Amino acid sequence: xxxxxxxxxxxxxxxxxxxxxxxxxxxxxxxxxxxxxxxxxxxxxxxxxxxxxxxxxxxxxxxxxxxxxxxxxxxxxxxxxxxxxxxxxxxxxxxxxxxxxxxxxxxxxxxxxxxxxxxxxxxxxxxxxxxxxxxxxxxxxxxxxxxxxxxxxxxxxxxxxxxxxxxxxxxxxxxxxxxxxxxxxxxxxxxxxxxxxxxxxxxxxxxxxxxxxxxxxxxxxxxxxxxxxxxxxxxxxxxxxxxxxxxxxxxxxxxxxxxxxxxxxxxxxxxxxxxxxxxxxxxxxxxxxxxxxxxxxxxxxxxxxxxxxxxxxxxxxxxxxxxxxxxxxxxxxxxxxxxxxxxxxxxxxxxxxxxxxxxxxxxxxxxxxxxxxx
Amino acid sequence: xxxxxxxxxxxxxxxxxxxxxxxxxxxxxxxxxxxxxxxxxxxxxxxxxxxxxxxxxxxxxxxxxxxxxxxxxxxxxxxxxxxxxxxxxxxxxxxxxxxxxxxxxxxxxxxxxxxxxxxxxxxxxxxxxxxxxxxxxxxxxxxxxxxxxxxxxxxxxxxxxxxxxxxxxxxxxxxxxxxxxxxxxxxxxxxxxxxxxxxxxxxxxxxxxxxxxxxxxxxxxxxxxxxxxxxxxxxxxxxxxxxxxxxxxxxxxxxxxxxxxxxxxxxxxxxxxxxxxxxxxxxxxxxxxxxxxxxxxxxxxxxxxxxxxxxxxxxxxxxxxxxxxxxxxxxxxxxxxxxxxxxxxxxxxxxxxxxxxxxxxxxxxxxxxxxxxxxxxxxxx
Numbered sequence: 001x002x003x004x005x006x007x008x009x010x011x012x013x014x015x016x017x018x019x020x021x022x023x024x025x026x027x028x029x030x031x032x033x034x035x036x037x038x039x040x041x042x043x044x045x046x047x048x049x050x051x052x053x054x055x056x057x058x059x060x061x062x063x064x065x066x067x068x069x070x071x072x073x074x075x076x077x078x079x080x081x082x083x084x085x086x087x088x089x090x091x092x093x094x095x096x097x098x099x100x101x102x103x104x105x106x107x108x109x110x111x112x113x114x115x116x117x118x119x120x121x122x123x124x125x126x127x128x129x130x131x132x133x134x135x136x137x138x139x140x141x142x143x144x145x146x147x148x149x150x151x152x153x154x155x156x157x158x159x160x161x162x163x164x165x166x167x168x169x170x171x172x173x174x175x176x177x178x179x180x181x182x183x184x185x186x187x188x189x190x191x192x193x194x195x196x197x198x199x200x201x202x203x204x205x206x207x208x209x210x211x212x213x214x215x216x217x218x219x220x221x222x223x224x225x226x227x228x229x230x231x232x233x234x235x236x237x238x239x240x241x242x243x244x245x246x247x248x249x250x251x252x253x254x255x256x257x258x259x260x261x262x263x264x265x266x267x268x269x270x271x272x273x274x275x276x277x278x279x280x281x282x283x284x285x286x287x288x289x290x291x292x293x294x295x296x297x298x299x300x301x302x303x304x305x306x307x308x309x310x311x312x313x314x315x316x317x318x319x320x321x322x323x324x325x326x327x328x329x330x331x332x333x334x335x336x337x338x339x340x341x342x343x344x345x346x347x348x349x350x351x352x353x354x355x356x357x358x359x360x361x362x363x364x365x366x367x368x369x370x371x372x373x374x
Numbered sequence: 375x376x377x378x379x380x381x382x383x384x385x386x387x388x389x390x391x392x393x394x395x396x397x398x399x400x401x402x403x404x405x406x407x408x409x410x411x412x413x414x415x416x417x418x419x420x421x422x423x424x425x426x427x428x429x430x431x432x433x434x435x436x437x438x439x440x441x442x443x444x445x446x447x448x449x450x451x452x453x454x455x456x457x458x459x460x461x462x463x464x465x466x467x468x469x470x471x472x473x474x475x476x477x478x479x480x481x482x483x484x485x486x487x488x489x490x491x492x493x494x495x496x497x498x499x500x501x502x503x504x505x506x507x508x509x510x511x512x513x514x515x516x517x518x519x520x521x522x523x524x525x526x527x528x529x530x531x532x533x534x535x536x537x538x539x540x541x542x543x544x545x546x547x548x549x550x551x552x553x554x555x556x557x558x559x560x561x562x563x564x565x566x567x568x569x570x571x572x573x574x575x576x577x578x579x580x581x582x583x584x585x586x587x588x589x590x591x592x593x594x595x596x597x598x599x600x601x602x603x604x605x606x607x608x609x610x611x612x613x614x615x616x617x618x619x620x621x622x623x624x625x626x627x628x629x630x631x632x633x634x635x636x637x638x639x640x641x642x643x644x645x646x647x648x649x650x651x652x653x654x655x656x657x658x659x660x661x662x663x664x665x666x667x668x669x670x671x672x673x674x675x676x677x678x679x680x681x682x683x684x685x686x687x688x689x690x691x692x693x694x695x696x697x698x699x700x701x702x703x704x705x706x707x708x709x710x711x712x713x714x715x716x717x718x719x720x721x722x723x724x725x726x727x728x729x730x731x732x733x734x735x736x737x738x739x740x741x742x743x744x745x746x747x748x749x750x751x752x753x754x755x
Contacts, residue, residue, distance in 0.1 A: 079418050083536065131509055131535065156567030159419065159542035184420045210408065211415040 009312035010353050010362045013193045017357030018257065022249040026199075029245030044244040049204070051251055055171075056178045056186075058206050060213035063239025064220050067167045067189020067203035071099035073237060074187050074205045075135060077215040078161050080105050084134035088165075089120040090322040090334075091342035092139040095189075096165050097323045105134065107332065109324050111339040116282030118142060118295065118345060122150040129154060135161045140169035140179045142318070142351075143195065143261070143292035144283055148174065148182035163187065166206070168292040170196040171258045175286045180206045190247055195261070195292050196254050198243040257356035261291040264358050268294055271367040277374050279348075293318050297348040298374065305350060307373040313366050316351035376737065378689045381557045382628060382727035387617045394616040402580070402609040403588045409615035410563070412622055413548075417530075418541040419565040421572035424615060425579055428527040428549030428562035430608035432460035434578050435545045435564055436495065438571050439521040441466050445494040450480050451698040451706070452713040453499045457525050458697040461497070469493070470698045472710040477655050478666075478694060479506035482514040484712075495521040500529035501694060502652060502722075503555075503663030505539050523547070528663035530556050531629040535657055540565045550614075555628045555661055556621045558614035579608040629661045631727050635734065636662040639723065642738040643667065646745055666693055667741075668720040674744050676719050686740040693720030 033044060045063055053061035064070040080086065081104035088096050090109040100107040110124035118141045125136055136155045138146030151162050162183030166172075169179035170188065180186035190202035205216045218225045223234030250257075272278050279297035283289045295318060298304050308315045322342040324334035336343065352366055394405055406424050414422035425431050441447060443465035449457050451470040461468040472484040478501040485496055496515055498506040508524060515522050526532075527549035529539040540546035543565070550561035566572050580586055582605030590597045610618075640651055648670030654660055669676055676692070683690045696717040698706040723737055 079537075152567075152569070156544065159537070159567055161420070209411050209415060209420075211411045215415065 010314060010366060012314045012316040012351065012353050013355045014353075014357065015192065015197070015355070017355070018250065018253075021253060022246070025249040026246055029249065030242060033241045033245060039241050040238055042241045042244075044241040044248065045239050048239070048244040048248045048251070051248055052204060053206065055251060055254075056180045056206055058181050059208045059210065060206065062205045062207075062213055062216045062220065063244065064203040064205060065237040065239070066201040067187060067191065068095040068099050069220065069235055069237035070187035070189065070203035070205045071096060071137070071163065071165060072102045073216055073219050073235060074163050074185050075100065075103040075105060076219050077205075077212055078135070078163070078185065080134045080161070083132065085130060085132045086135040086137055086163075087125055087128050087133060088137040088323075089139055089141070089342065090324055090339040091118065091319065091345050092141065092165070092323065093167070093319060094323060094326060094328065095167070096137060096139055097329055099187075100137070106132075107323070107329070108133070109322075109332070109334060109339065111341045112141075112345065114341045115284075116279065117144065117284050118281065118349070119144070119146045119284065120151075121341070122147055122154065125151060126154050129158060129160070131158060133158060133160045135163050137163045137165055138183070139165040139167070140172060142281070142295055143169055143172055144287045144289040145169060145172050145174035145179040145182060147284065152183065161185065167191070167194065167203075169290060170194060170292075171254050172290040173288040174284075181208075185209075185212060190243070195258060195290055196247060196250055199246045200243055202239055202243040202247065204239065258290045260356040260358075261354060262289070264354055264363060265289070265291040265294050267360065267363050268296075268352060268354075268367070271363065272296065275371055275374070278370075291354060293351045294354045295349045295351045297345070298350050298370075299348070301348050301350050304370070304373055308369055311369045311373070313369045314353060315366075318349065318351050320346060322346045376688050376724045376729075376733050377726065378691050378722060378724045379553050380726040380728065381552045382624065383557070383617075383621075387620045390616040390620045391613050394613045397612070400613050401587065401611055403591075403612045405612040405615040405619065406610050407588070409610075409618045409622070412619060413563055414565060416622055416625065417538045417565055419567060421566050421569060423564045423566075423572060423575040423579065424610040424618075425562040425564065425608045426610055427560050427608075428525075428547050428551070429456040429460060430579070430606070431547035431549075431562040431564045432457060432497070432523070432525060433463045434575050434606070434608065435523045435547050436460055436464045436466070437578060438545060438564075438566075438575060439495050439523060441494050441521075444492065446490060446492040448480070448485050448488050448493060448496045449697075450497075450499050450501070450713070451696045451703075451708075451710055452478060452694050452716055453501065453525065453697065454527070455695065455697050455700065455702070456527075457497055457499055458703060466494070467492075468697075468703070468706075470706055470708055470710060470713075472712050473501070473716070475650075475668075475712050475716070476653070477504045477506065478502060478716055479504060480511065481507060482510050485511065486514060489518065489520070493518070493520050495523055497523050497525050499525040499527070500532060500539055502666055503528045503532050503661040504652060504655060505529060505532045505534040505658035505660065507655070507657060508534060508542055521545075527551075527562075528554060529661060530554065531625050531661040532663075533659045539658070544568070545571070550618060550621075554663060555632065556618065556625050558610065558618040558621065561610050561614050561618065577602055578605045581605040581607060628727055632662040632725060633659070635725055635729055636660075636665050638731070638734055639665055639725075639738070642734065643741070646742060648673065649745070662725060664694075664722045665725045666720045666722050668693070668716060669745075671719065674747075676721055679741065679744050680721055682744045683737070683740050686736075688737050688740055689724060691722040693717055693722060
């Protein structure tokens with residue numbers, strides 16, 4: 001920054017640098033699609049699906065219209081529905097719980113671990129398992145993988161699936177294995193602000209099983225494997241060619257962008273290291289974190305959030321209400337206080353601006369404003 | 375002669391087998407992998423390992439559960455002898471427990487008195503396709519760290535607590551022998567939820583090799599395999615798997631047809647006083663792999679009835695065998711009253727996919743007339 005220059009505001013997510021890098025490639029791909037005037041499926045979708053499957057280290061990636069559908073379709077394909085219970089963390093984006101409900105199953109919420117990781121608490125999962133548990137859905141919150149190996153062991157005792165919600169963890173690894181390849185099947189989202197984001201809604205289901213992949217594809221395509229033959233009542237949830245072009249272009253740069261996020265996260269950790277009022281996030285042993293969100297715990301969060309905004313720093317809140325305190329899921333019957341860690345996180349977590357291309361100057365300004373308003 | 379069982383095989387299976395032969399890859403290969411994947415997803419488990427038989431499946435399941443010499447494994451005597459033999463293969467001691475009359479399966483009440491400090495596993499058989507109450511057995515066994523292995527040899531397509539049998543089990547063994555609904559000639563499968571167990575089972579079935587022959591064949595580079603532990607040759611062939619893939623697609627139809635025929639048997643036989651038949655337990659549905667009837671004590675003798683039925687052109691089989699009454703296990707020296715009653719007084723009626731109502735009517739009329747004429751029972755002591 002040059003002295004005297006007007007201080008521009010710092011957004012939570014700025015996609016302009018990413019877009020500049022892929023703009024010409026996308027334009028070229030879109031011209032190809034537009035010239036063909038064929039927008040659903042097609043070679044671009046097939047290409048991205050195989051590229052992303054290879055990136056994760058699985059045999060199959062099946063594109064869907066969005067990440068919420070991806071979870072619902074994965075559950076339905078596994079035969080999970082009415083009368084079945086799915087365990088998920090109480091602090092996550094509402095889509096995880098919605099998808100369970102839409103699949104016909106009952107969301108069973110558990111608290112998150114009180115260890116700074118914000119991840120699902122495996123101990124709490126163990127006590128929530130019943131004879132009706134058919135799936136555990138860990139959410140790889142904010143860019144790092146949940147301890148899936150512990151959940152696999154718990155689920156396996158009574159025969160339950162581990163369905164990863166890998167919407168926030170593109171490129172994250174645990175023990176060298178990609179988030180999305182840790183459990184039995186995974187769902188992901190390519191919402192624009194994600195580490196790998198489309199230019200609109202998009203998602204995918206990931207699996208190693210040929211049989212399951214075929215079933216997932218069938219369910220997402222109106223329950224049909226062959227045109228106008230409908231085996232089951234499915235969904236209309238397909239990835240379109242225009243989004244696939246974007247995703248392929250961005251996927252080849254994802255590793256570098258994730259490294260930029262990691263560098264930015266390390267810089268925040270460093271800049272905030274002397275600030276005792278702020279509790280920094282922790283990375284679980286064995287994890288490679290890709291920092292979809294850099295969430296810190298701050299006292300009097302709502303005031304701090306407002307004052308940051310007034311000073312031109314656009315911080316985020318992920319998420320202001322845990323699932324059980326939303327009106328949508330009041331019917332589950334959980335009371336306030338049921339999940340103290342999730343509730344405290346909802347009150348105190350503040351997401352600092354983080355995106356590939358964020359500058360040192362921007363980060364320093366975020367920290368200086370933040371520490372001044374505490 | 376009305377057969378007791380006839381596999382439902384057709385052109386499609388013949389073509390699939392021919393394609394496997396024509397492919398030039400007839401040993402365990404891509405079709406076995408495809409069959410495993412399809413079977414796992416059909417049952418609702420993440421891992422299925424195809425084997426040469428269900429006997430091999432039980433043998434490997436016991437190894438996977440860590441059972442060996444000095445250990446005791448509780449089994450029903452009332453089961454095909456392979457259940458008990460598998461325990462001997464791993465050097466452990468089979469301990470017989472009695473069964474519940476209505477389901478012919480082990481229940482916690484019969485297993486509990488047989489538990490000792492050396493008990494390491496219980497093999498729950500879903501006898502004749504009737505699902506065993508796995509949750510009840512696990513409520514007894516889990517706290518004692520006694521493994522529960524499901525011998526689902528007969529039970530592909532049966533349900534337990536709204537899921538297919540096997541879906542809730544840590545280890546379940548299936549059979550594809552022609553007396554079962556889904557057949558590959560000989561053949562078996564283990565299902566499991568544990569990825570590392572699945573990987574070990576895949577090595578054990580193939581001589582303990584850490585790289586399968588199929589993987590070596592696919593590799594573009596020369597691969598040197600290693601032998602991690604003493605294994606077995608328990609592989610299924612691709613020709614069998616090709617047949618199995620077709621059969622698996624027909625499983626729902628097979629179960630539906632058998633259940634319809636079984637309900638008809640139950641209706642037709644309901645007029646005979648004191649006769650008990652195979653039926654659904656409250657917690658699940660049977661595939662009626664075998665439709666058994668249990669004769670009341672004071673009527674026609676079972677062996678006499680079998681002779682009458684044979685003479686009338688109806689092929690029947692005695693009820694499930696009892697291992698503890700066989701010479702091979704004479705040293706067991708135990709008394710199992712329900713098992714003994716079932717094995718002596720029950721028989722298995724013809725039931726197969728293409729069975730006609732006329733054939734069923736004939737079977738029932740032979741039984742009805744034999745039982746109303748009330749021949750003296752000379753065959754049962």
